[in-house]
Amino acid sequence: MSEDSLVPGGPGRRRHRLSDAETEQRMLRTATEMVNRSGLTVSLEHISFEDIIRDAGVARSAVYRRWQYKDQFFSDLLKELARGSSPAIGTDNRAAVETVRRTILDHLDWLSDPGLRCALVAEVLRRGTLEEFETLHESAEWRTYLALHATFLSLPDGELRREIRSALTESEGALIARLADAYKRAAGLLGLRLRPELNASFATLARLTSATIRGLVIMAPSNVGIGDHRTQARPFGTPNAAEWSEPALGVAGLVESFLEPDPDIEWDEERTEALRHALNSEDWLST
Structure with a gap:
């Protein structure tokens, strides 16, 4: 490839x-696109430096002028990936959000009973958590994102480790804040609140549920039954027995231990209609 970039459609x-x-x-944009297609492993050995140069449409001499050694480029690539890492979760997963919305609409009659409000949360999580788990499990x-965290842990102390830590901290904070x-x-829409005796926040709950899902995703390759196993159960005050997956049981158990019916809320038809109206808006989970 020549030192110059060729004009499309004009040979010579x-x-x-x-x-x-x-x-x-x-170079960094092309390499990032390659990683996003195949996923990052704990190393970058599956990403070819020469393929990046070719696909980026740049001259090899220009590349080696910028990075004398491939390791220098891959260090910059790790920083670029860390800065741009903010994977979809929860509200970004449209299919999971729609499952949650549909489940609530199908069980509006449960909301007048404080006990059944918690049962509705369990039913929402029974249906939605497995979908979230499967989406993350298949997502490059x-x-x-997970490999970046593992790679960070293996880096020696130094500027690269500090820069990647800073970028991951920022993206992780944004992810947890959204969740x-x-x-x-x-919780507000369903008339629930955090249990006051826990002295916890929704950010705490978000961190714990996110960690649970991630842990299960990491375990899945060597524990095939995590996503496939079902048990017939009636946990968390749900009125009917149903099939529960392990991810749903884990996440629902956490959420149910954090939430309770808000005693200050009197559920009536007006509140039901307000909830129905909210659920029919596109941004119903946005604050």
């Missing part, structure tokens, strides 16, 4: 030579 015609900054941008983006906001919004 050339445009200006790419600057080092443009070369860097193209999530594999990359906590969704929990708070849903």
Whole structure:
């Protein structure tokens, strides 16, 4: 490949030579797209440096002028991946959100009974958690996010480790904040509150449920039954027995231990209609 970038459709015609900054941008963008397609492993050995150069459409000499050694490029790539890592979870999973919405609409008659409000949360999680688990399990983006954390732990102390820690801390904070906001919004709509004796926040609940799902996703390759096993059960005050997956039991157990009916809320037809109206809006989980 020549030093210059060719003009599409014009054999032999050339445009200006790419600057080092443009070369860097193209290389990192192309490598990020490759990782997002296949997922990041704990190493980057499955990503070919020469393939990145080819797909980025940049000159090898320009690349090696910017990065004398491949390890230097892959260090910059790790930082780029960490800065851009904010995988979809909870409210970003449209299928899971729709499952939650549909389940609540199907059980509006449960809400007038404080005990059944908690049972409705359990039913929502029974249906929605497995869908969330399966989405994350199949997501290359999530594999990359989890591998970045594992890679960070293996890095020696130094600037690269500090930069990746900072980027992951920022993305993790944003992820937990989104999930906590969704929990708070849903609890308010359903007339529930955090148990005061726990002195906990929705962010605490979000961290714990997120950790549970992630742990199960990590375990899944060597524990095939995690996603497939079902048990007929009637936990958490649900009125009817139903099939429960292990992810649903784990997450529902956490959520049910944190939430209780809000004693200050009197459920009536007006509140039911307000909830129905809220559920029919596209941003019903947004605060």
